[in-house]
Amino acid sequence: MAKSIQMDELTLGVCYYPEHWPEELWEDDFHRMQEMNISVIRMAEFAWAMLEPEEGVFDFSFFTRVMDLAHQYGLKVILGTPTATPPAWLTHKYPEVLNAHQNGELIKHGMRRHYNYSSPKYRELCEIIVRNMVSAYKDHPAVIGWQIDNEFNCEKNVFYAEADHAAFRVWLRQKYETLDNLNKAWGTVFWSQTYTAWEQLHLSQTESPNPHLALDEKRFISDNVISFAKLQADIIRELAPQHWVTTNGLFGHLDSHELTDELLDFFSYDSYPQFSTIFPGNDENSLKDRGWSMSLSKVRSISPNFCVMEQQSGPGGWVDRIEMGSPRPGQIRLWSYQSVLHGTDLLVYFRWRTATMGTEIYWHGINDYHNRPNRRVREVAQVGGEFAKIGALIAGTKYQAEVAIMQDYDNLWDGEMDKWHGPLQWQSKGSWYKQLQYRHIPADLLTLRSNTTLEDLSKYKVIVYPHAAIMTDETAELLTRYVEQGGKLFFGARTGYKNPTGQCYMRPFPGPVAELCGITVEDFTLIKGTIQPAELNWEGRVPSGTKAVAFNEVLNVQNSEAEVVAHYASEYYKGEPALTRRTVGKGEVWYYGAAYSEPVVDAILDELSIATPIADWLEVPAAVELGIRSSEDASYAFLLNYSDQPAALQVKRATKELLTGATIENEVEMPAYGVIILEL
Structure with a gap:
């Protein structure tokens, strides 16, 4: 079962770096935090040189x-272990701890993440x-938990030190x-790469390494x-x-699910929507x-809260x-509730005060x-005031959701x-997520x-x-x-042609799921440069000019139960199947021989007649995100307006708005960057 943070109420915190400020500022800082309903501070994750000066x-x-002093003001503390930034005495005395570029050149002291995990x-x-x-610090009454290191694999997610090759x-x-x-x-029989001694093995040494080595390298980095x-x-x-343990991600070449399952009480995330x-x-x-x-949704798959x-x-x-404009009035609050909607119960702002020195002086x-x-x-x-009002209702x-976009680490890597x-993957995932959001x-x-x-899949x-x-055949x-058992499953081009080592099967595409789909792939082409995507003909259900983007597979129907939903309408494979659907048991499996685009996703959603869960009582413009958080006893609909313009809502039944306590119905104007939480 996925691990979640356990909070009695929505809790507000802030990252605090007292080593950056005169001590006479601390008390005023803590007093003002208290007034703002900030009750947690995170600190010390970059302070190794202070904790161990020699x-x-x-x-x-x-x-x-x-x-x-924080304890006197009722503040709880999250302590970060300081291993993301080793002190200069350490890297100078022990250069073998440094990370290296692919050519073996050591990365010098002066940044962060300049060490290697293997040394x-x-x-x-x-x-x-x-x-x-x-x-x-284990017995200090203010401490509630620990953050291990900071942002594993941020900045650097490849490692080429001698210790890494050995590991x-x-x-x-x-x-x-x-x-x-x-x-x-x-x-390795290919290109005479056969290894005859373990000492001959290294992490990738070229820009175009053996692809099977490259896949294993990423698995190794994650395990390391x-x-x-x-x-x-x-x-x-x-x-x-007595303290909980977490760390903050998501970053490349790390199985954050396995990390959490094996080591953590729950997963944490750093949310910067303006990126x-x-x-x-x-x-x-x-x-x-x-x-x-979408990123917050991935975090939710690791820790629901x-x-x-x-x-x-x-x-x-x-x-x-990284130059960014200032968040507009209301956007910080909007982004905060974006995090809350998607499962955040402890929200810690970065940072209390903008640094006056160092690399991050413009990170406000x-x-x-x-x-x-x-x-x-x-x-x-x-x-902070709103959290105090509604926090006990929302936490936990x-x-x-009844729709899921699925991925896995092997295919990502x-x-x-x-x-x-x-x-x-990025094309299709983005198109599906976007159109689901707008609907x-x-x-x-x-x-x-x-x-x-x-059971994990059947909830969708x-x-x-x-x-x-x-x-794999098991998958x-x-x-x-x-x-x-009744699910509707969607595949896309380039499905099922590799095994777990990354080698290609000697079996018809889409390999292990060819029988399930009732089709094989007869021909295919990458869409790039002068090679144009084919148009689609979906019996008038897809707008004229809709194209099958990124990759085109010509499908061959092998099972009479597989229905052709769309054909290619141009290119040398004009008239050939592009999209199929097969009923299997109580459910359906669809195969699309291209990457999904927004018009194609829209057409599929129309075909499936999937509706928003609030269709019967609420009309919301596309610019507003809708999501629902529920318990056994209550449900709350979050409405988040990402537009710089007001949004008009149609509320068809009288409903309590949680933040104001007012009852709303009929037409309601939602302000730019506004937040509304409705009690269902």
Whole structure:
């Protein structure tokens, strides 16, 4: 069962760095936090040099003083283990702890994440600082929990130090046992890559490595991070079993589900919706900051109720990159409730006051450098007041969805290198999520794992698993049972042609699910450059000019039960099947020989007659996100307006609005960036 944070009420916190400020500011800071209903502070995750200024010399008095004062003001404390930023004395004395570029050049001290997880010396030194730190603070009455390290694999998610190559060899020997097994799994007969000694093995040394090695490399990195985190989690469990343990993600090449299952009490996330607005791309209809709900949905698949350890509270920017405009009035509150809607019960803003020195001097917090009141302070105070009012009702309730977009780590990692299926995942996932959002159909982002059961899948009426190139017969059997019991399952191009090593099956596409779908793939082409996507003919149900984007597969119907829903209407495969549907048991399986686009998703949703859960009593414009959090006793509909314009709602029955306590009905105007929570 997924692990969730256990909170009695919605709780507000803030990241606080007392080492950056004169001590005479602390008391005023804590007093103002108290007035704003901020009751938790996170600190110390970057403070190793203060805690151990010289090797073996420890000083825990500074943060003891901070926590003593915080406790007087009723503040609880989350402590971060400081292993994300080793001190200069450490990297100078022990350069073997440093990470390296792919060419072997060491990454020098001065940033963060410049260490490697594999170095025995670094692990030893991390165990020492964590053990001493936990021993020093385990009995302090303010401490409630620990964050391990900070943002594993952020900034760097590949590692090429000598210690990493050595650790990779150990991992490979444990996985394959013999070189013969490894050579078969990696297909090393190709290009005379056969290994005859374990010492010949390295992490990828070229920009275009053996693809099977590259897939295993990502699996190794994930296992290595989890192993590194376990050293710290075990110490905290041993010395401070009364405290919870978490860490903050999501970042590449890390199985955050396994990390949480093995080590954590719940998962945490850092939510910065404005990241999605600074790279506009070519999408004229982008979800922008609303699209951050998709990331929050992935977090929810790890921990249905979770902590946002860093919530954006101002414009972001390092001195050398990432320039953002200031959040508009109302957006900080909007983004806060976006996190709450998707499962956050403990929300911690980054940060209390904007740093006046260092790399992050343009990464703004609630307070500006001048430390005087501003609109961000007032907005956060409003959220604090609202949490105090509704927090006990919302905490512990769960997000409700009957549609899931499914993914898995192997295909995500394999797709980083494989350009024939990797980009398709982002296209299809984005198109489905966007159109579900605009139609106010809540959706989960589900991760398929080795321990996923039919019960896990059966809670969803519809599952979209668009481009699972890596597919096993066991997964195909599970998905078949899901369809047979009544589920509707959607596949896309490039499904089922690889095994778990990344080698291609010698069987007709889509491999393990060909029989389930009742089709095979007769021909195919990548859509790129001068090769144009074919248009679709869906008996008038798809608008004229709709194209099958990114990849085109020509389908061959093998089972008379498989119905052709759409044909290609152009290119040399004009008239050939593009989209099929087959009834299996009580359910349906669809196969689309392309990447999903928004018009195609819209047409499918029309065909399925999937409606928003509030259709009978509420009309909401597309600019407003809808989601529902429920318990056995109550349900609450969240309405979030991401537009800079007011939105008109039609409320067909009298309903209580939770934040104001007012009863609303008929036409209601929702302000720009407004938030409404309705009691169902």
